[in-house]
Amino acid sequence: MAVLQFREAILAAIDEEMDRDESVFIMGEEVAEYNGAYKVTEGLLDKYGFRRVIDTPISELGFAGIGVGAAMGGLRPIVEFMTFNFAVLAADQIINHASKVRYMTGGQISCPIVFRGPNASAGQLGATHSVAFDSMYAHFPGLKVIYVSEPGDAKGLMKSAIRDENPVLFMESEQMYGLKGEVSDEEDYIIPIGKGKVKREGTDVTIVAHGKMYHIAVQAANQLAKDGVECEIIDPRTVKPLDLPLIIESIKKTKRCVVVDEAHPFAGFAAEIGFLIQREAFDYLDAPVQRVCLPDVNAPFAKNLFDIWLPDAKQVVEAVNQVTYRN
C-alpha cells in the first residue's frame, strides 16, 4: 500500500488512463499551464502536451458542451470544473444533453465523458461556493454520480469513471485534496462504480455517509465508541447507482440508521435513503431513520454561523442518541 494525498490519487488515476488510451484528454480552467487550481493535474501538461491537456476560458457552458460533442465524436474527455458550484452554468450540457443524447437518438450516439471537480462547501466561501450537487445530478436518469471520501476510493473509481461508456460526475472536495490515505499498489487498481463499502463494523447503529461527511461520521463513531455505542459506517462511494443491498443488510443487523449528508434536506440523498430503508427494511427498524443535513438555509459567511450550518460530529452523535433512545 502506498500512502497518497487525495489529489495525488486522482492524478495517478488520470495519468494511468491517459497513458493507456490516447482518446482520453483533460480540459478545464487552469488545468494545464497553471498545473491545476488545486494541483490535481500537476505535471500532466509536461507529460502529455498541449493537445491533451487544455486550458479553457471561464466558459463552463461552452467547454462542457465542447466536451459533450467531443465525446459524441469518439473521444473520452475529462472536464474539470474548478468547483461544481460553477458547473451550474454548464447544467444544460450535463442535464439536457450528456444524459439524454443516447436515449433520444434511439441509442445511436454515446457520450463517455467525466465531469469532475470539488463539490460542496470548503470553509467560509459564502452562499454560491458551498453547495453539494451530488443528489441533484443523481436525480437525472443517464448520469452516474460518484462522491468519494478517501484517496484509495478516488483512484479506483476515477479509473472506472474514465473507462465508463456513460456520462459520469466525479466529485471531490477542496478540503480533502491534502488528505492522505492508503492506495492499493495493485497494477490497474479498479473499483467498480456502484459498490459501497462497510468502512467500520458495528452492531448498534448504521451510519450512511459519503464524501466529506464520511469523516464527520468517523469522528462521531469514535466518540460514541467511548460510550460503548458501536457504529457501523457505510460509505456508498457512488451515489448513483446506489449500493442499496449493502445498506439494507447492515440495517437488518443494527436496526437503526442515521444518514449524514452535506446537502440541504429537501429531496436530497438523505431523504431518498430514508425512503428506501422504510420500504426495504420497515420490519427491522427499532427507530425512525434520522438524518443530519445542512439546514434549509444558504451558506453563511460568518464563522460562527457557518459552524452551526455545517453538519458536525456533535449533530451526528445526537442523531445516534435519538435512534438508540439514549437521550
Place this chain on the structure above:
Amino acid sequence: MTKMNLEDVRFAPTGIGEVEDGAVQKGVDLPPATKKKHKSLGLSEDDLKAVYEQMFLQRRFEERTMQQYQKGKFGGFLHLYIGQEAISTGTVFAVNDDDDIITAYRDHGWGLVRGVSAKAGMAELFGKAAGCSKGKGGSMHFANAEQHFWGGYGIVGGHIPIGAGLAFASKYNQEGRVSLCFLGDGAVDQGALHETMNMAQLWKLPVIIVVENNGYSMGTAAKRHTVAEIVDRAKGYGMKSAVINGMDVFSVYEKMKEIADDVRETSEPWFVEIRTYRYRGHSMSDPQQYRTKEELQEFQNTDPVERLKAYILNEKIVSEEELNEINERIDQEVVEAVEFADAAPYPDPEALYEDMLIDDEPYFHV
C-alpha cells in the same frame, strides 16, 4: 437622462407588420443570389436533378406531415422547415459526406438530406419503433449518426458547443472532417453561441457556425430580438464570416463549398448567416399574428423549390413531363411513408428501458 412618464417606458422594440414608404418591413433582407449557372458551379445535370428531388422531397414530406398532424395522427411539437430547403440541400451537396452536421429542432429536412428515409422519418414523427430514433426522439430529434448527422436538438442554443466539440474531435485526431452547426436567429441571443465562438476561434476548431435567419425567433421579429446585423457578431471574435441568400440553392452551394474548403485547409472557423424565410408558424400551434400576409407572399415569390424548378425547365435539363414524373414519384414515396408509419408497430414496452445506459446490466433506480 430625461425622466420619462411611466406609461411611455418601453423595453423590447415593438412594431408588427410595419409599412415604411409603402414597402413591407421584412424580417430579413435577402442578399443578391449568385449569377452563376450550374456548370460553372461544377454541378452536372444529374446533380441538379438530385438537388431538385431532395428539395421537393423535403417540401412534400412536410406538407404531408402537416396533414397527418392536423388529422391527429401524432402528437408533440411540429416545427416545419418549409421555405428553408435550399439551405439543407445546398449545404449537403457542397460538403463531404463525412463532414459532421448538427442542428436545432427544425430538423426534418436535415435528416432527409442525410440519409433518413421518408419512411424512417415519418415513423419517427408517428412515434413508431421503425423511426430513425426508434420513436424515442420525435420531430425534434431526428438523427443518423452513421451518416454524420448528429441530430436535431430541442434546447435553443444548447447544441452549439456540441457542434464545436465534434470539430474538436476531428482536429484532435486530425481526421480532416469539418463540423457544421446550424441554428436559428433566436439562438444568436444565447450565451452558448458566444462562448463557443470565442473558443472556436481561440482553438482554431474546424467548425462552420451557420445561422439560418428565417426572420423570426418564434414570434419575435429579428429586429425586435437582437441588435445590429447578426453576421457582424463575427467581427468581435475576429472570425471569418459571410452572408448568403438562403432562398437560392445555387448561392448556398457555391458559398458553403468555398467556406468548407477554406476550413478544411486552414482549420479556422467561420460564422455564416444564411437569410431565409419560414413559411409556416414557429410550430403548428402558432397563429402567426406577428407578421403580415404581404410579407409571407413576398417571400413565397422567391420560393427556393419553384426557383430551381423554373431553372431546370428553362435550361431544358428536364421536360415538363419528366418533372411531373419526378414529382409524382416523390409524392408517392411520401404517401407510402405515411402508410408505412401509420401501420408500423409502436415500440415494445421493454423499449422504455433500452438505450439509456451502456452497461451489461444497466441500473435503474426504483
